Amino acid sequence: MEQMQLALAATGIYKRFLVKKTSQITQAVAGVSMEVPAGSLTALVGPDGAGKTTLLRMFAGLIKPDDGHLQVLDVNVVTDPQRVQDRISYMPQRFGLYEDLSVQENLDLYADLHGVPQEVRGQRYRRLLEMTDLIRFTQRPAGKLSGGMKQKLGLACTLVRSPELLLLDEPTVGVDPLSRRELWEIIGQLIDEEQLTVVITTAYLDEAERCARIHVLEEGKLLAEGPPDEIRQHARGLCFVATPTQGQPSRVLQAQLLDDSRNIIDAVPQSGAVRFIRHPHARQQDIDALLSGIEAIPVEARLEDGFMVLLREQYQMTPPDTLPFERSAPSAPTSEENRQSDEKIIEVRDLVRKFGDFIAVDHVSFSVQRGEIFGLLGPNGAGKTTTFRMLCGLLPATSGFLRVTGVDLRHARAPARRRIGYVAQKFALYGDLTVQENLEFFGGAYSLSGERLRKRIQTVTRLFDLAGREQSPSGVLPGGFRQRLAMAVGLLHEPEILFLDEPTSGIDPLRRREFWRRITALSEMGTTIIITTHFMEEAEYCDRIVIQDNGRLVAMGTPYEIRGQAGGKDATLTMEEAFIRIVARERERDKSAERALSL
Template identity: 65%
Template sequence: MSDSGATVLAAGLRKTFEAPGGGPLHAVDEVSLRVRPGELTALVGPDGAGKTTLMRMMAGLLTPDAGTLRVLGIDVAKDPQAVQDRISYMPQRFGLYEDLSVQENLDLYADLHGVPRGVRRERFARMLEMTDMARFTGRPAGKLSGGMKQKLGLACTLVRSPDLLLLDEPSAGVDPLSRRDLWKIVRQLVDEEDLSVIVSTAYMDEAGRCAQVFVMHEGKLLAEGAPDALRERARGLTFVVSPPPAMPARDLQARLIDADALIVDAVPKAGAVWFVRQPGADERAVRELLGGMDDQPRREELEDAFMMMLRRQHARDADLEVPAAAPRPSPPTAADGKGGKGGKPVIVVRDLVRKFGGFTAVASTTFDVARGEIFGLLGPNGAGKTTTFRMLCGLLPATGGRLEVAGLDLRTARAQARARIGYVSQKFALYGNLTVRQNLEFFGGAYGLRGQALRARVAAVMEQFNLEPAAVSGVLPGGYRQRLAMAAGLLHEPEILFLDEPTSGIDPLARRAFWRTITALAQGGVTVVITTHFMEEAEYCDRIAIQDAGKVLALGTPQEVRGQAGRGAGTDMNSAFIAIVEQGRAESRRNGAGAGA
C-alpha cells in the first residue's frame, strides 16, 4: 500500500481495551485503509464499530497497539505532536466555555493553538461569515441553541487553517436546518481551501455526499468505496409499496421488517414503505407477505446497501435482533377500531404558555393527543420543543393555559399524572457506574415497584430489550444505552411514554430496532409523544407538530404537513420541515417580530 500523497495511511491497525467484566475488546481490529487528500471522507458503522477510536488514533490522542498509522506522512505513534500541530479535531462533545461569549471562545482557542495576532482578524472574520454568527459575537455560548453551539465549535476548531480536519459526528443532535448549514461550511472548506476532511456520521445522506466511504463494524473494515459503488450492492433489490389508507405505513413496515428471511430492511417514507428484499428471496412468498399490495422498483440508496451489510453481519448475532415489545393488555378502545385511537384525548393542551422572565419559550400552543397515538414534536434547536415536553411530563409548570395528561390537570395533580407516564430524556440519565440490573431495580423502586412485582418487571424488560444484566451501563454503546433507558421508562407499564430525542446519534440499525418497539407499544394502546431531529422518523407518527420560536407552525398527519410545505419543497419530510420553518421565519420578519436565533 503506497503512501504517495495519502492523507491517512493505516496498515494492520489495532487498538484493544479491557472489556467490562474482563477480557480484551478489539475496538479497532486489523484495519488497513488509505484516505486521499483534498477530499471529504466518511466513516460509518453501528454503535461500537470503532469509528471514534480510529479517529482519536488519527488525532494522536490514542497510541495504536499494533500496525502502522501515518497521518500527513507522519508516523503518529512516533510523533503525535507533529500531527496535532497540523490537524484540527472536533470530538462529539466539543468543549465550549458556556460562560464566555462567542468571541471570547474564539480568542481562547486561538490562544491555545498559538494563532498569531496578525492572522486572527482575517481568520475570525472568515469563520464568523461562514457560520453566520457575526451577529452573535457578544452572546454567551451557553445561550446559543444546539445548532449554533455546533457551528461555534466548528469555528473554534478552525481558528487555525489545518491540513486535515477530523469531525466526529458533528451533526448529532442538531436539526435539519443546522445540519444543512454545517455541511455547507464543510463543503466550502473542501472546495475553496482544498482541505482534507474525515467525518464520522450516523446519517447515510451525509455519507452519500462524500467522495470515499469506509464502513466499519466491531472494529473491522467491512467495505470501502465511492457511494455510487457501494449502492450497487443493493441494485435490483429495492422497492416501494403503498399501504391502503386504513393501514399506517409503520404497521406495514413492522410486518416487513419482522420477515427477515425475505426482507433486509423496511422504512416508512412519504406515506409509503421503502424496502429491500433479501437476495434470492422467493417471489411468491414476498407477494403473500404484501397481501396483494403492489410493489414497484425504486432507485437504490446508500442506506439500503449499508443495511444489507449490517444485516448480513448480524444474521447469527442474537444480541442485535430487533427487540419486539412484550405482550401487554390492551386498554379500553374506542369504536373506531384503530388500535385504541379515538374517544377522549389522553393529552389536552390549550393555549399553553411558558415564560422565563421576559422571554417566551412557548406561546399559545394548542393540540390534543389520542390514546394509542404516536405524536411527534419537531422543530429547530431552541424552538421550544423540550420546554413543551417538560411541561407535558409535569417536570416544569406552565405560565399559562390548560394542560391535562391521562385525564388529570397538571396544575393540581402533577404527582398523580407522573405515576401514569414514562419518560426517556434527551441525555442518558441512568447511573453509569451501575449494572443494567441495578439501574432497573433502582428505577423500578422509584416507580413504587417492590418484591416479586419488581423482580418480574425487571426480568421482563431485560428480555424484551435483550439486555445483559451484568453489563456496566456507562460503557454500553449508544444504541444499548438507549434500549436501557427505554426499559427503565417502561418498567411501571405507563399509559403514556414521553421520548425526548431518544435516537440522537445512534445508527440506522439501532433506530429500526427502536421504532419496531414503539410500533408494538402503540399497537398495544400506549400513547407515545416523541421529539426527534431525524425527519424520517416523523413518518412513523400519526400526527406531528412543527414548532419554531415557541409557536406551532404546522399540525397534522405527515401527509398534511408535507402538503402545507408546498410543491417546491419536495416530497420528503426533511425538505418539508426546512420549507415550513423558513416560511414561518420569513412571515415573522414581515410582521416585524424578528426571526429568532
C-alpha cells in the first residue's frame, strides 16, 4: 500500500506566552498532534482562544513551538523556517494591503517581495485577476474597494507566487455571503487545478463542511478530528426542528429551550423555526413539556451540531443572565408595554449620502419602533455601513430627514449621541489599558462618576462574565472577551438605542449564542437594537430587516416577509439563500437597465 504523502506533520507541540503586564503564562497550544495530507483541504475550528491562529503561525515558521516536533513540506520548521517560508503562502486575519496603491500596484509589490520573475508575472496576474473578478479594477486604489473585494485582493497577493501550501486565517471574516461564496470557489479551483494543500481556520461551520478533514480545538488541545461526517456523528439522532405558533418570534421559543440546559444542548432560529439538539439522556416527557404541544420534527445533524455537542461534553454551557442590566431610566417601557408600543424611535426619509460624485446611500426610507431588533443587511459596499454611521450621528447626511430618539440628527447630533450606545466593527477600546481601566475611562466619558460609576461597572462586569479579568490588558484578551468588553462599555450609560456594527464577526458559534441571548434580553427590557451582520442566520433574531445594495433599499420586512420576497414559498429557504436571491435579482435588473440604455 502506497504511503500517504504529508504536507504537514505535528507531534506533541506546545506553545506558551508570557503576558508581560500580569506576568502570567498562557498556554496557547497544549500537546497538539496532527497530519495534513498533500493536496487536501483541512480546517481548524474551535472557540475563541482555542489556539487556531497560534497553530497557523507555527506552521508558517513565524513562531517556534516550545516543545514537540513540527515538519512542514518535509522540512523541520523549527530549525529551518526560511526554507518553509520560501515554499508556502500565509494570509493572516488582517492582511496588509497598501490602501493608497492600486490593485495592480499591490500585486507588483508582493511579487517584488517574493522575488517572482518578471517573465511569469503576466500569466499569473491574469489568472488571479480573472479568478477574483478584479480584472476591471486594476487601477482602483485598494482603499476604495469593498470589504469582499479587499479580501479577494489579499488572497491574490498571497498567491502571486505559486505555493505548495496555503495557510488562511479566517479569510471570510467580515465578508458578505456572495463574496464568501466567490472566495470558496477560488479556493476550490486552486485545489483542483494546482493540487494545492490548504489549511484554513474559520468561524463559519458551514464552510468547514467543505473540508476533507476537520480538527476541533479547545483551550489549546485537540478535542476531535476527522472528516465532517465523523464530527456530525456526535449529534446524530439528537437534532430536531420546531415551528413556533404563528406570530411568535422564533427567538422566544429558542430562549425557552435554552433555559433548560439539562435537556437541551443547543437551539438556534432557522427559517422561521427553531433547530435544537436534545441531550441524549433527556426524557421525552420533559421535551414535550418544554415545547408545550409544538411538534418536533427530526432532522439530519450538521457539522455545527456535532461541534456544539463536543463543546457541551467538555464543559457545562450555562445561559447568561436573563436581564442584562437594571433599567433606571423612567422613559424606558416594560417588556409588555414595549410589545404594545408603536413609538418610532428612529425615522428615516429619503436619506442620501454622497462622497463627491459617488452616491453611497440613495434615498433610503424606513422607521424603527422602540424595543425592536432591527437588522441592516447588504453585500460589502452596499451602503449599509454608511447608513449605520449616519444613524449613530458619526457621519452627516447629504440630504433627507433623520430623527433619532426624537432629535433631528441633521441639526443636533450631540444630544442624540448621549442616548445611544455604539459597538464598532473593529475592537475600538484601548488595548494597553486593562478591562477595569477601559470601563472607568469610558464611564467618565459618559459623565458617570463616584458610586454610580462603581455600581454600573460591577453590573456590566458580572453580566458580561468579565469577573477575574479586570486587570488583564484588553488588547491581549481572546476575541470573544474583547467583544464582551466592547458590549459592556457600550451599555455603561444605559442607552435607549444600542448600535452594533458586525459584533459577531469572527466569533465562534458558542460565543454567538451567548451574545444573542443578551441581545434578546436587552430588547425585552425596551432597548432598541440596530445591528449589521454578515451572518445571515442572525437575521432570524431580528423583528425586521432591510437589505441594501448599490446604495438603495431593495427589501424590507420581517424575516418571514423577506423569505417571501425572495420567492421562498419553500419553508426550508434559509435567510442566506433569500439574501443571495434578492441581491442577485436586483443586480440582474441593474444590468438589464444598463443594456437597455446602451441600445
